[in-house]
Amino acid sequence: MSTRPTLAAVAACAGVSPSTASLVFSGSPRVTPSTRERVLAAAATLGYAGPDPLAASLRRGRSGVIGAFVGERLLYAFRDPVAVQLLDGITEVLGPHGVGLLLLAGDTGRPSTEQIGRIPLDAAIFATCGLEDDPALDQLRARGVPLVVVEGPVLDGVVLIDIDDRRGTRELARHLHDLGHRRVEVLTMPLRLDGRRGPIDGARRARAHYRDVRHRLEGVEDVFGPVPAVEAASNAVDEGTAAGRALLDVPAHRRPTAVIAHSDMLAAGVLQAAADLGLRVPEDVSVAGFDGADLHWLGDTRLTTVVQPTDEKGRAAAQAAMDLVAGGSPRDLTLPVTLRIGTTSGPAPS
Amino acid sequence: MSTRPTLAAVAACAGVSPSTASLVFSGSPRVTPSTRERVLAAAATLGYAGPDPLAASLRRGRSGVIGAFVGERLLYAFRDPVAVQLLDGITEVLGPHGVGLLLLAGDTGRPSTEQIGRIPLDAAIFATCGLEDDPALDQLRARGVPLVVVEGPVLDGVVLIDIDDRRGTRELARHLHDLGHRRVEVLTMPLRLDGRRGPIDGARRARAHYRDVRHRLEGVEDVFGPVPAVEAASNAVDEGTAAGRALLDVPAHRRPTAVIAHSDMLAAGVLQAAADLGLRVPEDVSVAGFDGADLHWLGDTRLTTVVQPTDEKGRAAAQAAMDLVAGGSPRDLTLPVTLRIGTTSGPAPS
DNA sequence: TGCTCCTGTCGAATCGATTCGATCGCCGTC
DNA sequence: GACGGCGATCGAATCGATTCGACAGGAGCA
Numbered sequence: 001m002s003t004r005p006t007l008a009a010v011a012a013c014a015g016v017s018p019s020t021a022s023l024v025f026s027g028s029p030r031v032t033p034s035t036r037e038r039v040l041a042a043a044a045t046l047g048y049a050g051p052d053p054l055a056a057s058l059r060r061g062r063s064g065v066i067g068a069f070v071g072e073r074l075l076y077a078f079r080d081p082v083a084v085q086l087l088d089g090i091t092e093v094l095g096p097h098g099v100g101l102l103l104l105a106g107d108t109g110r111p112s113t114e115q116i117g118r119i120p121l122d123a124a125i126f127a128t129c130g131l132e133d134d135p136a137l138d139q140l141r142a143r144g145v146p147l148v149v150v151e152g153p154v155l156d157g158v159v160l161i162d163i164d165d166r167r168g169t170r171e172l173a174r175h176l177h178d179l180g181h182r183r184v185e186v187l188t189m190p191l192r193l194d195g196r197r198g199p200i201d202g203a204r205r206a207r208a209h210y211r212d213v214r215h216r217l218e219g220v221e222d223v224f225g226p227v228p229a230v231e232a233a234s235n236a237v238d239e240g241t242a243a244g245r246a247l248l249d250v251p252a253h254r255r256p257t258a259v260i261a262h263s264d265m266l267a268a269g270v271l272q273a274a275a276d277l278g279l280r281v282p283e284d285v286s287v288a289g290f291d292g293a294d295l296h297w298l299g300d301t302r303l304t305t306v307v308q309p310t311d312e313k314g315r316a317a318a319q320a321a322m323d324l325v326a327g328g329s330p331r332d333l334t335l336p337v338t339l340r341i342g343t344t345s346g347p348a349p350s
Numbered sequence: 351m352s353t354r355p356t357l358a359a360v361a362a363c364a365g366v367s368p369s370t371a372s373l374v375f376s377g378s379p380r381v382t383p384s385t386r387e388r389v390l391a392a393a394a395t396l397g398y399a400g401p402d403p404l405a406a407s408l409r410r411g412r413s414g415v416i417g418a419f420v421g422e423r424l425l426y427a428f429r430d431p432v433a434v435q436l437l438d439g440i441t442e443v444l445g446p447h448g449v450g451l452l453l454l455a456g457d458t459g460r461p462s463t464e465q466i467g468r469i470p471l472d473a474a475i476f477a478t479c480g481l482e483d484d485p486a487l488d489q490l491r492a493r494g495v496p497l498v499v500v501e502g503p504v505l506d507g508v509v510l511i512d513i514d515d516r517r518g519t520r521e522l523a524r525h526l527h528d529l530g531h532r533r534v535e536v537l538t539m540p541l542r543l544d545g546r547r548g549p550i551d552g553a554r555r556a557r558a559h560y561r562d563v564r565h566r567l568e569g570v571e572d573v574f575g576p577v578p579a580v581e582a583a584s585n586a587v588d589e590g591t592a593a594g595r596a597l598l599d600v601p602a603h604r605r606p607t608a609v610i611a612h613s614d615m616l617a618a619g620v621l622q623a624a625a626d627l628g629l630r631v632p633e634d635v636s637v638a639g640f641d642g643a644d645l646h647w648l649g650d651t652r653l654t655t656v657v658q659p660t661d662e663k664g665r666a667a668a669q670a671a672m673d674l675v676a677g678g679s680p681r682d683l684t685l686p687v688t689l690r691i692g693t694t695s696g697p698a699p700s
Numbered sequence: 701t702g703c704t705c706c707t708g709t710c711g712a713a714t715c716g717a718t719t720c721g722a723t724c725g726c727c728g729t730c
Numbered sequence: 731g732a733c734g735g736c737g738a739t740c741g742a743a744t745c746g747a748t749t750c751g752a753c754a755g756g757a758g759c760a
Binding site: 004047049050053054055056057058061063064065067073074075078079084085087088091095098099100101102103104105115117118119120121139142143144237238296297 | 354403405406407408417423425429437441445448452465467468469471588646
């Protein structure tokens with residue numbers, strides 16, 4: 001009662017050696033049915049529910065836990081359909097392997113360096129926080145934990161799962177260019193997580209933390225050349241609305257004819273802002289996004305966007321992590337994106 | 351290079367015993383600064399990044415990981431703002447304690463009984479899946495893992511964090527009754543996760559898996575007596591829309607004057623259905639929800655709802671789990687809810 | 701009957717750290 | 731000068747299972 005029985009106790013009770021008992025619980029076929037039954041009976045008698053995962057993990061050298069870092073506090077990270085879908089893709093692969101997913105949120109100020117050192121992880125996936133100088137990342141590297149980053153920094157010995165951000169926004173930009181748009185503005189996701197919003201200058205851009213943001217900007221510039229860009233403080237709909245209002249609530253001759261947002265969430269906000277200002281989409285202004293998330297509350301409006309294979313990205317990341325744990329050395333991967341033209345882009349107003 | 355250094359190696363290199371080295375890494379004040387430095391220097395030389403969490407866990411008897419069960423597949427569970435907020439509340443407490451949150455989703459058919467047995471958990475929280483006969487729950491109980499259930503079944507030795515569902519819907523029902531409503535219908539969350547939807551009969555109701563659903567139904571009946579109820583197949587907006595259409599698309603004299611949904615998500619769907627049918631809310635029909643989630647896409651519409659302290663619920667569950675791990679015996683808890691009257695409830699049409 | 705081969709079971713080492721009680725040396729005090 | 735006390739360090743047991751190589755006994759074959 002006071003303490004849970006051990007495998008050794010079960011073995012003793014069944015009159016076999018601990019090794020044999022262990023074989024039974026690991027489902028080895030090399031143990032006689034009668035012996036197996038005797039051990040299981042002893043286990044039932046003693047109320048033994050199977051080997052202690054901690055001890056087994058130590059011996060095996062693996063804990064069966066893979067960590068996923070999401071940059072922000074959970075509450076905000078999970079408002080982002082892309083983050084959720086990514087995690088879903090990850091669990092889809094991990095689950096059947098009997099591997100658990102541990103969430104690590106960089107919420108409470110200090111990114112819990114303490115915590116990271118104390119938790120048994122077989123590998124870690126940097127899911128939505130591709131910082132280039134994340135201390136948590138460094139620490140895990142030092143500990144020798146296999147690492148996978150999703151759209152993160154390029155680092156030695158770290159597997160990178162990427163998407164072709166730049167090509168995506170380039171095609172999108174070309175689409176808008178073909179429609180006659182010349183006055184285009186970009187609304188980006190945060191360059192750093194410091195709550196800043198507003199126009200992006202060179203200095204700010206140079207200090208960008210996130211590679212994907214840079215790439216999505218470059219794709220647009222491949223077509224339009226230098227383009228005014230505005231930064232949102234977070235990837236949230238109301239951020240998009242606020243930024244959209246600032247972009248669109250100007251005299252018509254100075255108003256952009258198209259707004260390219262770096263995410264569907266932000267684009268949805270811009271649509272809202274346009275509606276608030278009485279602007280028609282796409283007649284008065286075209287709006288485009290990125291991600292291909294299905295934002296059900298948009299109703300019949302189909303956003304013009306760059307569709308990325310988010311779930312595939314999650315699965316690939318998880319698979320890479322599993323491979324690393326198994327001792328393999330999976331290769332970096334860049335997944336393709338596709339342009340999806342919806343009802344929010346049209347010819348530039350004359 | 352081939353294998354990571356151990357604490358013993360560091361100790362040897364520093365010329366101290368393993369025990370002393372261990373003291374250094376656990377930050378004990380009882381070790382001389384010069385010794386400490388020597389050990390740390392040796393660690394740096396060998397590239398030792400701190401004690402192996404697995405070994406430490408085994409010795410300590412704790413892994414620093416707490417599991418959270420979310421019933422459905424992640425993708426669906428996280429569409430529910432309540433689930434997300436609950437998890438956020440949990441991490442809010444766990445994070446500062448250096449404890450990680452492991453997500454366990456009952457996704458892939460078999461609820462991964464295998465997985466549960468292999469993962470080192472200090473405690474588990476059943477977050478959004480209060481099944482009364484969950485095999486995972488039984489297994490964890492057998493293993494002696496401390497358990498907390500949120501709005502789940504009442505079980506011996508399991509801490510229950512609850513909210514006052516029944517009182518909440520009772521007050522809501524009284525509000526509607528006071529407004530003159532007499533023809534009221536209820537739209538419930540799933541009674542079981544079997545994908546069934548439609549009117550609920552006695553047999554179905556008797557086989558309900560979820561206590562909170564029952565309680566929310568009883569609260570309404572406390573005021574209105576037996577009331578027709580319809581079940582949604584999941585807690586999703588479009589489920590609410592489908593059910594709402596079925597409820598409202600009938601001749602006016604048979605149409606309910608008020609629909610009480612068991613969640614804000616479902617209520618949002620009903621609002622959508624009403625809009626689709628050209629019904630005004632609340633002039634033609636009143637709609638109420640439950641949760642107090644802020645569904646930003648509702649715009650200016652403020653849903654009449656029962657507000658539950660979701661984050662507080664998460665924090666309480668996490669705190670209880672921490673207490674259990676520490677050897678305490680936290681008490682069950684029932685948190686209060688409050689009625690919030692919005693713009694979607696008004697006098698019954700005559 | 702004797703030898704080999706195979707199968708089921710056992711012993712013992714191992715995974716890597718933590719921790720309690722013991723020890724050793726040093727300083728202060730009587 | 732001897733002894734008490736205290737603080738830093740060390741030894742060794744322990745956490746609970748896994749696993750490899752050894753071993754014993756029975757079956758098959760010559």
